Every structure is written in structure tokens, then in C-alpha cells.
Amino acid sequence: MSQSAAGPPAAQSATATAPAPAPAGQPAAVVPVGQSAVAVPASAEQPSLTPRRLRQLMVALVVGALLFGVLGAVGLGLQAYALGKAEENTAQLIRVQEIQTHLLTADATATNAFLVGGLEPPAQRETYDAAISNVNRLIVDASDAQPADAEVLQALNTQVNLYTVAIEEARANNRQGFPVGAQYLREASAQLRTDALPILDNLVAANTERADREMSATHPLMFQIAAVLILIGYVLAMIWLARRFKRTINIGVLVGGITLLLSLIIGGIVVSATGSAVNGLRDGAFTDVTAAAEARIEAGDAKSNESLTLIARGSGSAFEKAWQESSAEVAKQLQGLGVNDLRQTWTTYSGVHEEIRKLDDGGNWDGAVEVATGTGEGTSNHAYNAFDSALASYISDTGQETRSGLNGPGVVLIIGAGLIFVGGIVAAAFARRGVAVRLREYQ
Known part of the structure; x- marks a missing residue:
């Protein structure tokens, strides 16, 4: 009997057994092509972070350029x-000093008129009335111009009203020949110096401090520090781009950085130039106008005394x-101004006083009164008026120079601010374009 056919071997009929799983933490074994098992990588390829x-x-x-x-x-x-x-505080300072000057002019005129006796000369009465009218007008103007001074100026207005009432009482008694009129006059002058003028002194000090503080301000300093840091950031960006893309220069970022650098230089020049101009003004015209005003105030006080x-x-x-004391202060202030004509006119008046x-x-009291109250050449009024007129003209010119000198740098700073702002926008546009060119290489 023939031998029966044998079945296929089990090893051949069975499908290939899948490889055993790899131990944890190790990649799966890769099966050569043609085998039924497919290898799976442990991790997919990471996308580029560039x-x-x-x-x-x-x-x-x-953002850096726009912030710049x-x-x-x-x-x-x-x-x-x-x-x-x-500039506003300087104008207020001059305004307050004008109030002082007009008050002392009114007092000097009133006291001088008392020496005549009876009815005072019409010209002197007009001078007094004009001075008080100017005081009242300037108090209103000063209150409107500087609200911070309004309350103090209101107190000053009260003192001025008390002074004018006392002067009218003194005049009424003087016209009737009552000796008490002179006492009223002395009391009015004393009240002016103890109550009114100290208020004005405080206002002068406050506005001088404000003007000096504003002229010494350094607001662009923060910008200059930030600008340097932003420029450093642009330099680091160019270095990173050069290393990453094997290109030496990124035109957009380079132009943006140059724009920022030029803007910073322009800003520095503007700030430096205006700062020098303002410092020169503060040490020059501003100092001169305050010294001249102080001299005029002291001169008016001397004439009253x-x-x-x-x-x-x-x-x-x-x-x-x-x-x-007032004469010595006038001489001191005039010495600092260095204006020979003003010194000469004060010397002339001082000689008449002597x-x-x-x-x-x-x-010879009558002779002294005649020289003190006369209006012709060689009299006290003539010499004093010549000095006061010359000094008032000098204060007006120097005050205008100070205010104009503060306006000029302000305009330059506004122009510089506009240029820097535009420079920041231009730099941002160039930097964006420069980086966008590299970004398109990945699209």
C-alpha cells in the first residue's frame, strides 16, 4: 500500500510571526522591504522653528521702531x-514785578506830592491814578494767566485797596492842612511794605522757581536711553539673520537700523542745541530782566523814602x-547788568539826593523840598524819571528777548519730534520688509 501524502509543514503553512515588541524606550526594529511587518518611527520629524x-x-x-x-x-x-x-512763568514773573513797580511808583508819587502841601499837582495825581489803575489791571491779568497765583493775588488786591483808602484819608487831611495827614501817609506806606510787598516777593520767588525748573527739564533723557537699547536690538537681529541664513547683510533691517540711528542723532543735536540756547538765555537775558526789575523796584522804594x-x-x-539800603541794592543789580547808561543815570539821581x-x-528844608519836588533839570523828579524811563525800556526789550528766546527752541523741538516719529515709522516698515523676505523662503 502506497504511503499517503504528507501535509505541508506547520512552519511553512503558518504566517510569519510579528516580531516581538521592543523594550520600552527603544525604537522599533525595521523589517526589510518585502516582509509583511511595517516599521513605525519612534517620533515624527520636528517642523522647523525658523x-x-x-x-x-x-x-x-x-514694535521697537514704533516705540522709538x-x-x-x-x-x-x-x-x-x-x-x-x-515762557508763561517768565511772563508772569515780569507781570508781578510790574505790579511791584507800579505800587512803589504810586507811593513815591503820593509821598512826593505831600511835600507841596494843600492840593497836589494835577500831573502827580494823574501819575498816581495811572499807577494804581495799572496795578489793578495787572492783578486781574496775572490771576487769569496763572491760576496757581489767583488766591495770593486776591489777598494782594485786598491790601492794595486798604492802601488806597489810607492814602485818600491822608490826602483829605493834607488838603485841610491837618498834620495828621502825614501820619496817615506814613502808616499807608508802612502797610504797603509790611503787608503788600511781601506777597509780591513770594510771587516773584515762586514764578522764578517755576521758570527755572521748566528751563532745566530733561524730558528726552528716557527716550535717549530707550533708543540706544532698541538700536542694540537691531544689531543683534542683524547678527542672528546673518548667521542663520549665511548672508552678511539684511538690507531691510540694516536700513531700518540706520534710520533709527540717524533719528537718534538728529534728536540729540536738537536737544543739545536747544539746551545750550536755553542755558544761555537763563544765564543771560532771563537773569538780566529779573535783575533789572529788582533794581527798578528798589529804586521806587528809595524815591518814596x-x-x-x-x-x-x-x-x-x-x-x-x-x-x-535800596540805593546799594540798585547799584549792585546795575553792576551785574553792565549797562553804563543805566549806571550813569542812577549816579545822577543819587547825586541830586545827596x-x-x-x-x-x-x-534849608524849603530848599531841599524844592529840589525834591521840582520837575526841571537838576531836580530829583527829573533825574529819577530819566532813570526809571531808561530802565523800563531796558526791561521791556530784555523781557521780549527772553520770551522770544524760549519760543524759538520750542518750535525746533516740535519739528524734531515730528522727524523722529516719522523715522520710527520708516524704520518699522523697512525692518518688516527685510524679515518678510527671509520668511517667504519658507513658503
């Missing part, structure tokens, strides 16, 4: 605003001492 980093870099450069422009515009704009405030000395009839040593003192001390 496009994301380019987008982040683009945002950083654009905004900070520059704000910094220079604030500096221009500070100079504008300095000259008349009060004569009104006291031999017992006015305190008033003469006050005249000497003549008045010689006549009075020598017993």
Missing part, C-alpha cells in the same frame, strides 16, 4: 511744552537809612 522665530523677530523690530518714534516724539514734545511753560525823610522834618533817619540831604541837614 518661520515662527522670524515672525517673532518681525514683531519685535516693528513714539518715545522720541513724546520726549521732545514734553521738552517743548516745558519751554512753553517757562526820600520824600518820607523830608516829611518827617528832622526825624526821618530811619527813612534815610532805608534809602541807602544835594537834598545836604540842604535838609544844613537847615
Whole structure:
């Protein structure tokens, strides 16, 4: 009997057994092509991070450039605003000093008129009325111009009203020949100096401090620090792009960085130039106008004390001492100004005053009064008016120079602020374009 056919071997009929799983943490074994098992990689290939980093870099450069422009515009704009405030405070300072001058002019005129006796000369009455009218007008103007001074100026207005009422009482008694009129006059003058003028002194100090603080402001400093940091960021960006793409220069980022650098240089030149101009103005015209105004105030005080000395009839040593102190202060301020014509006119007036003192001390009171109240050449009024007129003209010219000198740098700063802002926008546009070119290489 023939042998039966044998079945296929089990090893051949069975399908290939899948390879055993690889131990944890090790990659699967790769089966050669043609076998039924397919190898699966442990991890898929990671996508490139470069496009994301380019987008982040683009945002950083654009934001940095725009921030540069905004900070520059704000910094220079604030500096221009500070100079504008300095100009306003300077104008207020001059206004307050004018109030002082007119008050002392009114007092000097009133005391001088008392020496005549009876009805005062119409010209002197007009001078007094004009001075008080100017005081009232300037108080209103000063309150409107500087709200911070309004409350103090209201207190000053009260003192001025008290002074004018006392002067009217003194005049009424003087017209009737009552000796008490002179006492009312002395009390009015004393009240002016103890109550009204100290208020004005405080206002002068406050506005001088404000003007000086605004002229010393350095608002662009923060912009300059930030600008340097932003420029450093642009340099680092160019270095990264050069290494990553094997290209030495990225034109867009380079042009953007150069634009920022030029804007920073322009801003620095503008700030430096305007700062030098303002410093020169502060040490020059601003100092001169305040010194000249102080000299005029002291001169008015001296003229009042000259008349009060004569009104006291031999017992006015305190008033003469006050005249000497005011005269010394006038000479000191004029010495600092260095204007020979002003010094000469004050010397002329001082010489007339010395003549008045010689006549009075020598017993010739009537002669002293004639020199003190006359209006012709060689009299006290003529010499004083010549000095006061010359000094008033100098203050007007120097004050205008100061205000114009503060306006000029302010305009330059505004122009510089606009240029820096535009520079920031241009730099942002170029930087964005430069990075976008590299980004398109991945699209």
C-alpha cells in the first residue's frame, strides 16, 4: 500500500510571526522591504522653528521702531511744552514785578506830592491814578494767566485797596492842612511794605522757581536711553539673520537700523542745541530782566523814602537809612547788568539826593523840598524819571528777548519730534520688509 501524502509543514503553512515588541524606550526594529511587518518611527520629524522665530523677530523690530518714534516724539514734545511753560512763568514773573513797580511808583508819587502841601499837582495825581489803575489791571491779568497765583493775588488786591483808602484819608487831611495827614501817609506806606510787598516777593520767588525748573527739564533723557537699547536690538537681529541664513547683510533691517540711528542723532543735536540756547538765555537775558526789575523796584522804594525823610522834618533817619539800603541794592543789580547808561543815570539821581540831604541837614528844608519836588533839570523828579524811563525800556526789550528766546527752541523741538516719529515709522516698515523676505523662503 502506497504511503499517503504528507501535509505541508506547520512552519511553512503558518504566517510569519510579528516580531516581538521592543523594550520600552527603544525604537522599533525595521523589517526589510518585502516582509509583511511595517516599521513605525519612534517620533515624527520636528517642523522647523525658523518661520515662527522670524515672525517673532518681525514683531519685535516693528514694535521697537514704533516705540522709538513714539518715545522720541513724546520726549521732545514734553521738552517743548516745558519751554512753553517757562515762557508763561517768565511772563508772569515780569507781570508781578510790574505790579511791584507800579505800587512803589504810586507811593513815591503820593509821598512826593505831600511835600507841596494843600492840593497836589494835577500831573502827580494823574501819575498816581495811572499807577494804581495799572496795578489793578495787572492783578486781574496775572490771576487769569496763572491760576496757581489767583488766591495770593486776591489777598494782594485786598491790601492794595486798604492802601488806597489810607492814602485818600491822608490826602483829605493834607488838603485841610491837618498834620495828621502825614501820619496817615506814613502808616499807608508802612502797610504797603509790611503787608503788600511781601506777597509780591513770594510771587516773584515762586514764578522764578517755576521758570527755572521748566528751563532745566530733561524730558528726552528716557527716550535717549530707550533708543540706544532698541538700536542694540537691531544689531543683534542683524547678527542672528546673518548667521542663520549665511548672508552678511539684511538690507531691510540694516536700513531700518540706520534710520533709527540717524533719528537718534538728529534728536540729540536738537536737544543739545536747544539746551545750550536755553542755558544761555537763563544765564543771560532771563537773569538780566529779573535783575533789572529788582533794581527798578528798589529804586521806587528809595524815591518814596526820600520824600518820607523830608516829611518827617528832622526825624526821618530811619527813612534815610532805608534809602541807602535800596540805593546799594540798585547799584549792585546795575553792576551785574553792565549797562553804563543805566549806571550813569542812577549816579545822577543819587547825586541830586545827596544835594537834598545836604540842604535838609544844613537847615534849608524849603530848599531841599524844592529840589525834591521840582520837575526841571537838576531836580530829583527829573533825574529819577530819566532813570526809571531808561530802565523800563531796558526791561521791556530784555523781557521780549527772553520770551522770544524760549519760543524759538520750542518750535525746533516740535519739528524734531515730528522727524523722529516719522523715522520710527520708516524704520518699522523697512525692518518688516527685510524679515518678510527671509520668511517667504519658507513658503
